[in-house]
Amino acid sequence: MDDNHSIENTEGPTHVIQKGTFLMEACGGPIFYLGREIDLPPCAKACLAALVRRAPEAVSYQELVRQALGIRLNWIDAQDFALWRITRIRQAIEPDPHHPTCVISVPGVGYRLNVE
Template structure:
């Protein structure tokens, strides 16, 4: 097998710690070799309980998590991780249905890749997620929009002074929308701008919009802020935000 990798990204994401959770020995070995060649440190867990122990002890920068695991499956591992950390999670799944893929995103995975997959593609996905989640400095000043304050350097968003608990992708999505208020974007636009993909499963955007609504809307089932623009996509409605901010004062 040819294990040469594409050139390193210019962003400094090397030497980061990856927790690889995979019970299939051959897959785990190949993926681990690719990650090590790419300059990452790799911890390996073969079951869900060990994964949670290693995540707590080693504080990884990213978790690659198999969907099907002995003892505690990947969905439950991701759910438990999300109670204590916003570490980026890329889920590996051999399940082909859309519902199975979406379930991982709904419990907090930032990305997923379907088996069988190219290890080269997985490394590129890891670099893409890390570039965004580990960004330590941004020349952009804070953005204030109707009660929201976006601090790009700290990768933090507050609303009325209260910090929002966001995963890496939720932060990126909200940050993009806060920078472009009142503009409607298609799911294709968002997957390119936020995920950095030229193509991909658009349900990824749908699920992240749904999760983000649960954190910023009074009634996520009837959103006033992050609105659906029928036939187009989504829009962050600053007028609604302003009204909500005025009402809270």
């Protein structure tokens, strides 16, 4: 399910993105999965936010770096950067991080979020 919502709060409307069981504010803030807030370091959180925004499409290694750090890296360095952040994300959300069902590797491209 791909839903974008606006929620009123005391500071005005907040744009919310919901993809499957992931929920996040479009402008940042916490990311929720299965109703619980995901606690991640800032770079890993930025990578997860990029995956949520683009789900179910794949996000390239380079795009994950751009979203997390605001810089461009070559493909090899970007792949290495993404690997460590995705490992951290999988540890936080996957029932079995060694057999992921949520954050899926797309060989030669990057990663995608399974939101079905």
